[in-house]
Amino acid sequence: MATSRFKRVLVANRGEIAVRVIRCLKELGIQSVAVYSDADESSMHVRLADIAFRLPGRVSAETYLNIPALVRAIKTTGADAVHPGYGFLSENADFAEAVAAAGARFIGPTPESMRLMGDKIAAKNLMKKTGVPVVPGSDHPMESADEIKAIARQTGYPLILKAAAGGGGRGMRVVRRDEDLGPALDACQREALAWFGNPAVFCERYIERPRHIEIQVLFDEHGNGVHLFERDCSVQRRHQKLVEESPSPFLDQSQREKLGETAVKAARAAGYTNAGTIEFICESPEKIYFMEMNTRIQVEHPVTETVTGVDLIRQQILVASGEKLPFSQKDIVLRGCAMELRINAEDPARGFAPAPGRVPQLVFPAGGNIRVDSHMYPGYTIPPEYDSMVAKLIVSAPTRAEVIARVQRALGEMQIAGVPTTAKFHEALLRHPAFLRGDVTTRFIEEEQGWFDAMFAGPVEGGQIAEDAAAILAALAFRATTNTGPAAPETARDPRAHDEATTRSRWADAARLESMRR
Structure with a gap:
C-alpha cells in the first residue's frame, strides 16, 4: 500500500473540506494542522485536527486569504505540506510559491500550470493549439467596443464578455446588440479589476441554453494521467452550482469516453499534475466546447469518488508525495449513478x-x-463571514x-x-x-x-x-432496466499536550466529539 512521505500537513481552509482533508490525513497516519479564524474557533475542523493555529481576525482577508499569516502557521507548526482545499487560496500561484519558499510542499499543481490555466485567454489559446474545441470568440483582450463589434460580425449575437482572470460568475456580461457593447465592456473591466486585480476582458459567442459538464482528471509527477469521467453541473443559480451528478444523462457512453480523452489531452498540454477539472459548455452532444480548467479539488468531488471508488483527496496527497498513480485508465469504471446536493444556509x-x-x-x-459531508454539529453557530454552504448530501x-x-x-x-x-x-x-x-x-x-x-x-x-x-x-x-445507454495570537496548540488544562478538558472534548459523529 502506498504511503505518504509527509509527516504533518497544514489544511489552509475551513468548513467541510477542512474536515474532509483532516479525516483523510488521519487515515494515512499523517498529523493534521488546522488554521482557524476567531469566527471559527468552535468549528469541527479545529477539534478534529492534531494541531490548531489561530489566525487573528474574522474576515477572509485577515485570515484564510492572508498569505503571510499562513506562512507563519506553516513555519510555527513545522508542517511539511499544505492542502489548500477549494476556494480561498487554492488556485493562487503566489500562495503555492510562498508555501514552497517556507519549506513545505503545496498539494496541487505547479504555480506555472495554475497561472497558465488561470488566464482564460492563454488557456483558450492553448486548447485551440492542442486541437480541443473552444467557443468561437476573441483570442486576446478586448480594448474597445469596435473590436468586439468585429468579433460579433463573425460569430453573431449574443456575445458574452468575460474577465480573463475571472471565475464564479463574476466579471461577466451578456450583450445582444451593438449599442450595449461600450457600457458592458466598461462595467466588465471595472468588475474584473475589482475582483481579480486584472481588467483584461475577452469575448465569445454566448450559448443561450447550455449544459455544464466537467471532467475530473488526475495526473502524477511521472507522466501518468487519467480521467474519472464526468459530472453534470447544469442545475445552477446565478452561475453557482446547486446539484451535481454522474454520469450525465446528456451523454452516451461513446460521447463520455471521447470527452474524457479530450480532457486528458487538455491537461497534458498544460503540463498538469495532481487533481483538476476541465469544464465544458455543451450546446448539444455534438457541440461541446472547452470553457476553463479548475486547478484544485472541486466541491463536487464526492460524486466522482462515489461512482469510481477513487478517493481523490488521498490521491492528491500521495501524488504530491511523489507516488505514481496506482491505476491506469482501463481500471477506472463507472459504477451506478450518484448525485450531490449542496445544502446552504x-x-x-x-x-x-x-x-x-x-x-x-x-x-x-x-x-x-x-454520505453527508459537513462541519456542523448540534449547537454549532453558522458564522456570517463565509460561504453559506453547510453540508453536501451525496447519494448513489x-x-x-x-x-x-x-x-x-x-x-x-x-x-x-x-x-x-x-x-x-x-x-x-x-x-x-x-x-x-x-x-x-x-x-x-x-x-x-x-x-x-x-x-x-x-x-x-x-x-x-x-x-x-x-x-x-x-x-x-x-x-x-431495458436500455443500457445513457489559542493565543499566532501560536499553535496541540490538543494532545499533557499540560494540566488539556488533561482537565479531555473528557469534555470527548463528549463534544461524540456529539459530532453522524
Missing part, C-alpha cells in the same frame, strides 16, 4: 438570502449509499431514478433546526418533471422561477405534482 423563499445562525438540533440522513444507486427516490427519502430525514436551508429548494426541484427527465440547462432555475416561487408560496399539495413525479420516476426506472 439560505432561504429559498426570500431569494436565497443568507441565513447564518445557531443550529440547536441536527439530524443527518443515514442508510445505505448515503444503480440508476438515476433510484438515486432520485433515495435523495427524496434522505431529504425527508434531514433536520437542520434554527436556520432555513436550501433543502426545501431541493425538495421542490425533485418534483419538477424536467429535472426528473434529466432535461435541464444552466438556465433551468431562471426559466422556471415562477414554478419554484409557487412551490415556496405555501404547503405543497399532494395531488397532480406528486402523481407526475411518481409516474416519471417509474418510467425512468423501467427504461433503466
Whole structure:
C-alpha cells in the first residue's frame, strides 16, 4: 500500500473540506494542522485536527486569504505540506510559491500550470493549439467596443464578455446588440479589476441554453494521467452550482469516453499534475466546447469518488508525495449513478438570502449509499463571514431514478433546526418533471422561477405534482432496466499536550466529539 512521505500537513481552509482533508490525513497516519479564524474557533475542523493555529481576525482577508499569516502557521507548526482545499487560496500561484519558499510542499499543481490555466485567454489559446474545441470568440483582450463589434460580425449575437482572470460568475456580461457593447465592456473591466486585480476582458459567442459538464482528471509527477469521467453541473443559480451528478444523462457512453480523452489531452498540454477539472459548455452532444480548467479539488468531488471508488483527496496527497498513480485508465469504471446536493444556509423563499445562525438540533440522513459531508454539529453557530454552504448530501444507486427516490427519502430525514436551508429548494426541484427527465440547462432555475416561487408560496399539495413525479420516476426506472445507454495570537496548540488544562478538558472534548459523529 502506498504511503505518504509527509509527516504533518497544514489544511489552509475551513468548513467541510477542512474536515474532509483532516479525516483523510488521519487515515494515512499523517498529523493534521488546522488554521482557524476567531469566527471559527468552535468549528469541527479545529477539534478534529492534531494541531490548531489561530489566525487573528474574522474576515477572509485577515485570515484564510492572508498569505503571510499562513506562512507563519506553516513555519510555527513545522508542517511539511499544505492542502489548500477549494476556494480561498487554492488556485493562487503566489500562495503555492510562498508555501514552497517556507519549506513545505503545496498539494496541487505547479504555480506555472495554475497561472497558465488561470488566464482564460492563454488557456483558450492553448486548447485551440492542442486541437480541443473552444467557443468561437476573441483570442486576446478586448480594448474597445469596435473590436468586439468585429468579433460579433463573425460569430453573431449574443456575445458574452468575460474577465480573463475571472471565475464564479463574476466579471461577466451578456450583450445582444451593438449599442450595449461600450457600457458592458466598461462595467466588465471595472468588475474584473475589482475582483481579480486584472481588467483584461475577452469575448465569445454566448450559448443561450447550455449544459455544464466537467471532467475530473488526475495526473502524477511521472507522466501518468487519467480521467474519472464526468459530472453534470447544469442545475445552477446565478452561475453557482446547486446539484451535481454522474454520469450525465446528456451523454452516451461513446460521447463520455471521447470527452474524457479530450480532457486528458487538455491537461497534458498544460503540463498538469495532481487533481483538476476541465469544464465544458455543451450546446448539444455534438457541440461541446472547452470553457476553463479548475486547478484544485472541486466541491463536487464526492460524486466522482462515489461512482469510481477513487478517493481523490488521498490521491492528491500521495501524488504530491511523489507516488505514481496506482491505476491506469482501463481500471477506472463507472459504477451506478450518484448525485450531490449542496445544502446552504439560505432561504429559498426570500431569494436565497443568507441565513447564518445557531443550529440547536441536527439530524443527518443515514442508510445505505448515503454520505453527508459537513462541519456542523448540534449547537454549532453558522458564522456570517463565509460561504453559506453547510453540508453536501451525496447519494448513489444503480440508476438515476433510484438515486432520485433515495435523495427524496434522505431529504425527508434531514433536520437542520434554527436556520432555513436550501433543502426545501431541493425538495421542490425533485418534483419538477424536467429535472426528473434529466432535461435541464444552466438556465433551468431562471426559466422556471415562477414554478419554484409557487412551490415556496405555501404547503405543497399532494395531488397532480406528486402523481407526475411518481409516474416519471417509474418510467425512468423501467427504461433503466431495458436500455443500457445513457489559542493565543499566532501560536499553535496541540490538543494532545499533557499540560494540566488539556488533561482537565479531555473528557469534555470527548463528549463534544461524540456529539459530532453522524
